[in-house]
Amino acid sequence: MRLPTKLYRPITTFGLSTNLQLPHDTTKRRVAEQSCLTLLQSCNTTQKLTQIQTLILKLGLRNNPLVLTKFASTSSELDAIHYASSFLFSSEADTRVYDTFLFNTVIRAYAQTSNSKENAIYFYRAMLDYGVLPNKFTFPFVLKSCAGLAHLNLGQSVHGSAVKFGFDDDLHVQNTMIHMYCCCNEGVESARKVFDETPKLDSVTWSVMIGGYARLGCPAIAIALYREMQVMGVRPDEITMVSVLSACTDSGALELGKWIESYVRREKIQQPVELCNALIDMFAKCGEIDKAIKLFRQMSVRTIVSWTSVIVGLAMHGRGEEAVSLFEEMIKTGVAPDDVAFIGLLSACSHSGLVETGRHYFNSMVEKFGIEPKIEHYGCMVDLLSRAGLVKEALDFVQQMPIEPNQIIWRSIIAACHARGELKLGESITKQLIENEPMHESNYVLLSNIYAKLLHWEKKTKIRETMDMKGMKKIPGSTMIELNNEMYEFVAGDKSHHQYKEIYEMVDEMGREMKRAGYVPTTSQVLLDIDEEDKEDSLYRHSEKLAIAFALINTPPGTPIRFVKNLRVCEDCHSATKFISKIYNREIVVRDRNRFHHLKNGSCSCGDFW
Template structure:
């Protein structure tokens, strides 16, 4: 029978070789082409070895995509094992390999030779379609599923929903989802992930709320989704609900929650998540450690972030870049540059994010020449083409240093169109160095590129106010009103005993408002004895000096600081989050108060961190 199956002239066996030696397992499995397979087959016949000794999956893989397909079929049919079982093994390997398209080709060949697919066949081909984002062939496989009557297979149904969602065929995914007679947690997770991916966070949460049961992946997807769309408070709330329902966060959940803590400056929760990670061995996960670094940096705890960095057994470029950026944003530019040198010595290659961090460090320190060098070697030595972020850093660097003309010329020569951030960097430098002409040029471009961003108009108002051009300040207010631009109210927050307290500028609604104002009065006396003079130029109102001082003393960060001094143990650090840039007067006041009250005061504003201690700030008054 075997000779009938395939007739081939058998090679001569050297007398010194026994049959056993010839058919060693490695020889049986070493064929890589149909020709070599036929030689092994001939040896089986010659040595009267059962055909079942052949590795059938390898037979299929060698013959699947060439004219020897029929030859493989004849081998399979000579055995008792169903042919489709072997082909399914081949499909699985091919679908998960480097060329998933070959799995689709093999599927069509099976149909061409009347090999009836089963649910496993369809699942492997669907996996190949998903890997290729091939919705066209996916629809055809879906048709076979319906035709074969295996559409009630929930795994297959979930794979088809996943494929449609993955390929952006959202309507088809929803249609199938709605028609499914049975759904499980996987089905819901697929649709929730797709809604989050397309930015429909409210719809995702609505579906999440309707789930009959949830697993850790359901909770994690929703928590991550809230973080991605800037709803970190909702993410934290969901974490609490998740734990109340008895689900333990996994490493992915931890990364998402730490990102939420970073956004909110929720240090206490971040520390608890860090402890939980250590207890569960998550600290070995590089993604968790990288997010911990970012969380501690953004919560104003630079030393803690550096401890995490130093404890890492494995570091990626993300680890190095995050730590370099942390030192830069906290005003430790020298340490940022030292760490970069250490990174290069460790043979780690920098990426575009690394150079953004380095340019930030140079900008915050006024290291113009060093910044120019980094901008040059980025492309020259590492082949990294500058992105808009790098150009923005360079404009910021030059503008802060007072090289406004050079910054303007740099913008004019950029190979990419400047955006509002680029012109905003120039505008910021114009404010510091009181250049009205260039400030007006910058705002002209900004009004076209980012017309609803109130921050830039406020900066220009500052420029005019400091020059005593109150009629121009009025014109800016009129322009903002005409364009529908509303000034973002300044607010600051401080967390005490796990509770977040928020203050707005001029806020008198807080339960301890009277006590806060009373204590501020006492602090003001001490500050004036140390030489403090209120800087009323930051008040953009044409009113009496006394009125300006009143507005000045009600800035949100001052209210938050006083509240913190009243409600924390003497000597403990105070950490404040602010949504806008810290003004010059608050900066001067905080330097004095850090010495008077013997406190470390950390303020995270829109641009950077200011760490006040013993009467000085890490920014060295250069911000």
């Protein structure tokens, strides 16, 4: 990690002597000191700080600990903090008055900034260099900075330091420690270790760990941990609820989400906007978009996040027109859209084929709202054109973009090539991608799908071999489904479930019924080049078919079935699910990687393009 050396170096260029006489009169001094402090409190720009600095020097108050501390904690603007800290630690300052409190103040100031957290670490090290002892308040600030930097080694060293100074048994330090580890890649295990060694009497400890698992993409563990928390009798607060809700959102655990909504009301847990937003997001992403809209309408205070959550939800459900009119309503209400709101809006246009509307809003970003489009916005536009079948326009658009296109953008175009039969073009783009990033497995999957469609089985097999040779694996498809307040996860060919025999019998029965109704398996997407019957067999073992069979066995007739798939739903499963919705008279709500499919009576809300 690179630390800013310039701050630590003595700065002697202030040009003012510190040898001015102090006012002898104590009252006068008090007044001067007081006015200095008052001034400092109101000052937040570099310019103002310079003026006050002059005043401090003239009054000879430079080494007054109170002034120093105030000086460090006053600034909210980054430049001002830098300036203040260089002033404090310049060679003219009297280091004898440096104390823990002063360092804590500087460290806190940096820990709270969004992009200057290295400096917090830097001053923590300076503190130790000066021989100033940290206290139990120091570590939460420092650990928070480590968390923001997501720097595991650094975090471990601070952890060691906290142990050395004997503050690792402080609850606040432990909680921040867990949080820090949760924010670092590869840090979960360390987080869990600290968590397991903690008495965990506190809802914060649980919230941190639950939120950590939710953020790391392990919603099932997060939910299990919440249940454990309930068993231990720790009362969750509104922040715990936000963390658990985000786990519900990710895994599609609608029942638990609903339960939390009623629990919050029953237990009279505070309902800040953030919690309402989390509820809206949960309902929208668990397929209950109308419920999300209803909640949104009932809110008395809304933030841009509330609006955006609903817009994104509508986008995922393919209800583009409503998303657009909600966006317009938002502007009329006086809420200025931000870049995220535009991503939601543009993706809504994309999923509903609103090409002209999308173009109009994309242009309005700069023209009307002064928001510079980012790669995500360009990505939405490429997707918009690609999905509408305008592959050539999409390519032109990429060529004219002022930003370097990324893999996501190319994959949008490849998907369109795949869907529109532009297989040669798709093949050449994909080959290019593989050349640039030979270790990215999804590119090989794309190419392999194109070869399957072209019926080039030998080429397809070759790709498979290349992947094996490079030690790459296709991400396994998995399906999460909630039943009787439990989450179940299925992967293709899964036999770990205790009901697996019944499930496979049900899968066979489903296959027979579907064939009778006219279903033809789409075997072209099977990765392996095996004979047709085996291909069918491996299709029937796709995780979503197992999940559907599981739900059919365990729920009364007519109950809607909802599940979440981690990848894009494959062509065959999509068509099979449509048949099942009709044959078994079930409403099936599927959330795949990109969007929702509401299947009912043999047809799907996505209009068969996703």
